[in-house]
Amino acid sequence: MTVVNEYNFETIERKWQQKWAESGVFEASNESTKPKFYCLVEFPYPSGQGLHVGHPRSYTALDLVARKRRLEGYNVLYPMGWDAFGLPTENYAIQHKIHPAVVTKDNIANFKKQLQALGYSFDWSREINTTDPEYYKWTQWIFLQLFKHDLAYKKEMNVNWCPSCKVVLANEEVINGGCERCGTQVEHKVKSQWMLRITAYADRLIDDLEGVDFIDRVKTQQINWIGRSYGAEVSFATSAGDELKVYTTRPDTLFGATYMVISPEHASLAQWNNLLENQAEVAAYQEFAGKKSDFERTEVNKEKTGVRLAGVQAINPVNGQAIPIFISDYVLATYGTGAIMAVPGHDTRDYEFAKKFDLPIVEVVAGGDLNQAAFTDIEEGTMVNSGFLNGLSVKDAKAKITAWLEEQGIGTAKTNFKLRDWVFSRQRYWGEPIPIVHCEKCGYVPMPESDLPLRLPEVTTYEPTATGESPLATLSDWVNTTCPQCGGPAKRETDTMPQWAGSSWYFMRYADPHNSEALASPASLEYWVPVDWYNGGMEHTTLHLLYSRFWYKFLYDIGVSPTSEPYAKRTSHGMILGENGEKMSKSRGNVVNPDDIVGEFGADTMRLYEVFIGDFEKPATWNTASIKGCQRYLDRLWTLQSLAEDGDAYSPELETMIHQTIRKVGNDIEQLKGNTAVAQLMTLLNRVYDHGSLTHADYRTLLLLTNPFAPHVSEELWEIMQYGGTVTDQAWPQYEEEKCREKMVELAVQINGKVRSRIVVNAEAAASEVLEMAKADEAAARHLEGKNIVKELYVPGRLVNFVVK
RNA sequence: GCGGACAUGGCGGAAUUGGCAGACGCGCUGGAUUUAGGUUCCAGUGGUUUAUACCGUGCAGGUUCAAGUCCUGUUGUCCGCACCA
Structure with missing residues (x-):
């Protein structure tokens, strides 16, 4: 067969995009006997700048998964929509005196055109828009x-x-x-x-992470943000006749509490106003702290400041000792009770403060050197100077003192969170x-x-x-x-909701986007939710991702959501940086527009490059010059038409590598390692060219494997070759583990760990046979001559190593 | 400051988890085709070296027949948290 025509990506891509739209092949069905797969990417904010080449990274990666799943026989939902409320649109509208609704409509039209040009298998019949009253009603x-x-x-x-x-x-x-x-x-x-x-859900937002498949850094970041800690609230009596309540994670160190600190904003200060002998000094400090910006106030490693209250003291409940109270801005008004018991011996911050103000430091956990630093270890160390706690471990002391506080009615076990409403x-x-x-x-x-x-x-x-x-x-x-x-x-109410509102439940709407009776029908939610695979940016971990988990859990509690977690699996992509290695932005002038890339190289090449660019999880620097390699792959795939020969079986010379490629491409797509999947496809193509011919069976598999990456050209070639139907009707190719194994393998022959020669052996050969062959090898024999072999190692498929003296 | 991740050719990056470092691609060098450029094709491409050999995965040690991979220390980059008691 000869090459029928030139590879004209523009015509081909337009043709297939049109066909897909007409046939609706990518529309998911709410009633299907196939297993379902719900694949989701974060819907974009349709800005005036339009798409840049960073957006398609996530969309392409999950498009690979979506397309592969369909070929594997799943009923796949891969939807797209618009998170369209928000400030930039509003600001633009004000500046140009155009209504935000109009701006939004134009931006969406532009985004949609750009996305469609890339040939994603989105189900456009389920497109949603958060600014649509039919949507925001819900x-x-x-x-x-x-x-x-x-x-x-x-x-x-x-x-x-x-x-x-x-x-x-x-x-x-x-x-x-x-x-x-x-x-x-x-x-x-x-x-x-x-x-x-949201704090009402803090525990569940942490605990339920156990049951979902999120990448670790997402879990860790959410857990840190929620910031759960276990401890106790303890009431200290004061000389003013009232109580000062503190939160501590170290109730075991109560005997070592030698002073207290309250935040400058603490409510007790107003109550004690008449008793305070240094009221002016206190007021001055309050003003000093109040004037600091958030940034200054949270700056670490600065000198501790504070004022000792004159006229009011507290009583340590375990030993009846009178202890001073300070105000200092290192104690936050918004966490715990806004007051702490200070244990300088076993808390670094209290230690610093005590040194500065020359306060007593009492050791209550033995094991450190308090002349040097606070001893904060909780795994080792024994309680001392602590009355009835003496001799206990920290862990046991915590339990005992908490029980004691509860008995006395002056304290109680308490869990605290950093998370705010x-x-x-x-x-x-x-x-x-x-x-x-x-x-x-x-x-x-x-x-x-x-x-x-x-x-x-x-x-x-x-x-x-x-x-x-x-x-x-x-x-x-x-x-x-x-x-x-x-x-x-x-x-x-004249305030509006934040941008995070509409996105907190949008994935549910996709299940049943036109429903006017409910946010989605119970049956549709039951069928589609949870999302099987959700990919999005790390920047949303403590915003959108946390918020939407909260809303979903609430909806679960009132019987709307079918499960307790919305997303079964969460992955995250690295950012695409401009050619200069900096974040892409208009002001830096390094934005690459996908329209230009599609225009010059075609959508298929662009998609291929988006995955080939590098490790999906890491940031990647865009390099338009490098796209060429991906373009060549498609050119050469196209030219292969002229080499295809009759044959319903794989070419014997290619068979092993084809099986290996099916395995590798499949596994890599599942692990979002598109870069190595594409590399493997290139390797196979190079092998085909080296071999000089291929059968239709070989070509068919190559086209099927290429299809998720470059869907237009693979469909076109499938049609040209008259392989029947379209690629979207086919099944994902299968491999046999058995056939992935090479029959003959090349082994390195090492002497003392250094490669001296290589031999080709039958992969099944016995160890003794292989070792004999290695010894007989000329180059190896030269190095073995006159030496004593102490040890012989054979790693099948890899190497043999002789240790000699 | 604490926690985590990472460090591999000129560049982007591979390496089945302890087994031939540098797959694949870009770039570069030489050649063929072309009036020329581009495209395409062929050969080469970590460093030193004539073959041979030696040296090479931030740096310094260690374990091992064998280390990019494991251990100890160290430097640098990135990310997260940032006085949360």
Whole structure:
């Protein structure tokens, strides 16, 4: 056969994309006898910049999995949609005086065109959009359920405020004291906010990680973020006649508590005001601490500062000793009780503070040298100077003292978390309205579910206000309403939901995206959820991933979710960096647009390069020059048409490698090692060319294996070769372990671990036979001459090694 | 500061987990085709060396017949947490 025509990727790709859209081959069925597989990538935020070459890394990797699974006979759901509420769109809209809904629509159209040009096997019939009222109706519905279960509440509190974005930020959105989006240092504001009680799920968010297959760094990061610790709360009596409650993870060291520290914001300070003899000094310190930015305050390795309270003391409950109380900003107001018992002998921070203020350091766990440093080991060491705890291990002492505290009624075992409740309101226009009205008489009243969705009002201006009020607050027609409960005058909530709201449940909507009666039918959820494989960025580990697990668990508790965890498996990809090795961004001028790559090399080549670029989990530097290698592979695959000969069996010379390739490509796709899968395909292709011919059976398998990576060209070649039907109708090729083994193998012959020669032997040959052959080898014999063989080793398939003297 | 990961040619990266380091690709060198460039094809490509041999996986030790892989120390890069009691 001769080459029929030139490889014109442009025509071919357009042709097959059209065919797939018409036939709907990638549309998943909610009723199928096949086993299901739900494969998910994080849906993008449709920005004005469009897609860059980083996005397709994740999409391509799971497209490989999705396409392979279909060929393996699964009913695969691989959906796509738009996480379209958010600040950049709103800012753009304000700047250009175009409504955000219009901007969003345009951006989505652009993104969709770009994605479709890459030939992903997405089920576009299930496309969703978080800004669609038919979608956000259910986001609001979930909020109402949270409210009804006392998991959404409004509270006046000190919050993180980004002065540049003009919104409140959740703790998870503050990175090193700066705004997650723009990097601006956050400020503090006391504002009334809607909060979600994610802390109620803290234990389960940690414990249930045991049952899911998430990569370790994701699990670790979530566990660290939630920050669970076990300890005790202990009440200390004070000379003021009241109590000071502390949280400690080391109740065993209570006898060593020689002073106490409370945060500068602690409520007791106001109560003790009249008793304080150094009130002015205390007030000055409070001001000093209050003025510090978050960044300064959390800076480690700075000198400890503080003020000793004059006029108030505490009593250590175990020994009745009066101990001083300090205020210091190393104690956080927001964690535990905002107060600690200080045990300088066994806590590094307390040790530093005690040294600075010349406070007594008492050893209560023997084993360290307190002249040098605090002894913080809890595995070894014996209790001393601790009355009834003396002689116990730390572990036993903890149990005993906790029991004692409970008996005395002055303490109790307690678990604490670093995780805070989720600040859920944003002072912006382009988000889901919170479906709550405030009535003077009835308080916060949920809207009737039947009135959902509560639509965003059509307005002409939506600038954020400098005061921190939502732009919706200025729309009195919209704000003023009637109370659903008493019918009296009431006002709507004017803050909107954060961008993380719509994405917290979107994967459920894909199961049944057009349902108007429920967020998805129970049967569809039962069938599809949990997601079998979810890939996304590490930057979402403590944001989207944690939030959505929380929402899903709540929905499970109220009978909506079918399981307790939403994602069976979570993997994560490394970022694609610009050609200069820096993060791709418009301001750095190093953004590579996939449209340009597709235009010049074609989607198939682009996809191949996306996986060939390197280790999926690590960051990779884009290099347009390197794409050539991937292009050559497809060119050569195309040219193979002219070499294909009749034959329904694999060529004997290629058979072993074909079986090996089926095995390797399959395994590698499953492990997201597309780089080595492509390398193996290239190796096989090189071998075919060396051999000079191939059978149709050889070619068929090569096309099937290439299909997930380069779906258009493999379909086209399948059609040209008249192999029948389309690749999407075929089955993934099978390998036989037996046939992956070479019959003849080359062994290295080592003398004292150095390779001196190579011999080819039958893979099945007996050890003695192989060793004799090695000894007989000319080069080896030369090195063995006159030497004494002390040891002979044979590693089948690898080498033989003679140890000589 | 604590915790984790990593360190391999000019470059991106492989190495079945202790068994021939550098697969595959880019780049580079030489050659063929071409008026030329590009494409394509052939050969080569870790370093020193004429063959032979020696040296090579950040650095210094160690274990082993055998170490990129294991152990100890050390340096550097990246990530996470960042006074959470």
